Amino acid sequence: MGSKNKLKRFRENETFSNVFQPTRSELVDSKFKYRGQWRKEVFKNVNPLVLELGCGKGEYSVALAQKYPNKNFVGVDIKGARFWRGAKTAIEEHIPNVAFLRTQIELIDHAFAEGEVDEIWITFPDPQIKYKRTKHRMTNAVFLERYKKVLKPEGVVNLKTDSEFMHGYTLGLLHGAGHEVLYANHNVYKQEGSPEEVTSIQTYYESQYLEQNKPITYIRFKIK
Numbered sequence: 001m002g003s004k005n006k007l008k009r010f011r012e013n014e015t016f017s018n019v020f021q022p023t024r025s026e027l028v029d030s031k032f033k034y035r036g037q038w039r040k041e042v043f044k045n046v047n048p049l050v051l052e053l054g055c056g057k058g059e060y061s062v063a064l065a066q067k068y069p070n071k072n073f074v075g076v077d078i079k080g081a082r083f084w085r086g087a088k089t090a091i092e093e094h095i096p097n098v099a100f101l102r103t104q105i106e107l108i109d110h111a112f113a114e115g116e117v118d119e120i121w122i123t124f125p126d127p128q129i130k131y132k133r134t135k136h137r138m139t140n141a142v143f144l145e146r147y148k149k150v151l152k153p154e155g156v157v158n159l160k161t162d163s164e165f166m167h168g169y170t171l172g173l174l175h176g177a178g179h180e181v182l183y184a185n186h187n188v189y190k191q192e193g194s195p196e197e198v199t200s201i202q203t204y205y206e207s208q209y210l211e212q213n214k215p216i217t218y219i220r221f222k223i224k
């Protein structure tokens with residue numbers, strides 16, 4: 001994408017009522033007014049709150065919001081020019097129960113209060129295979145601790161990935177640390193049993209992996 005196009009999207013994001021772009025200092029200095037207030041102030045209801053971390057263009061968040069009008073969805077990504085797509089679609093199609101937050105996932109517990117979140121989706125994260133990149137892997141122990149902070153005690157995490165490495169790494173870590181694996185499937189379109197929302201919606205990256213005939217895997221778990 002050209003830089004002109006990106007700038008246009010950044011400018012448009014600023015005008016969208018469903019896009020939130022707190023600065024790092026607003027978040028870390030506890031000045032972000034929606035922390036703990038997402039339901040009441042953003043969605044104006046008391047419905048469950050679901051996050052999609054690393055939402056990219058936001059297709060999953062938008063499609064889930066359409067499928068579950070009685071839940072609220074927030075797509076989180078550091079790249080505003082990507083989620084501009086989902087935010088614009090939500091505005092054009094009048095989908096009130098989805099919003100987008102531009103931030104680093106590392107700051108997630110500064111954007112959401114303890115126990116504010118019911119469910120998390122992590123869709124096609126970069127597996128960060130190299131050892132020195134482990135700290136950026138979105139299911140490492142430090143990230144799981146952050147997710148645990150914002151999730152309700154009964155909250156669940158869903159991981160969908162094309163990466164055998166990411167799938168195996170996450171399962172190993174969950175079992176080793178005594179977290180609760182509720183369901184795991186190493187090829188969701190071939191092996192029956194996945195929840196409907198796993199196979200009925202595809203993200204942008206997922207569509208590309210499916211064209212290459214890559215198996216898509218899925219894990220649903222609770223962090224203890």
Ligand SMILES: C[S@@+](CC[C@H](N)C(=O)[O-])C[C@H]1O[C@@H](n2cnc3c(N)ncnc32)[C@H](O)[C@@H]1O
Pocket residue numbers: 053054055056057076077078079082103104105106123124125126203204205206
């Ligand atoms: C491989 S893409 C997947 C996008 C989308 N979920 C999909 O399946 O099409 C990973 C996304 O995660 C975002 N991301 C990676 N690390 C992040 C971080 N630490 N904080 C916020 N976003 C991050 C990237 O900007 C990118 O949009």
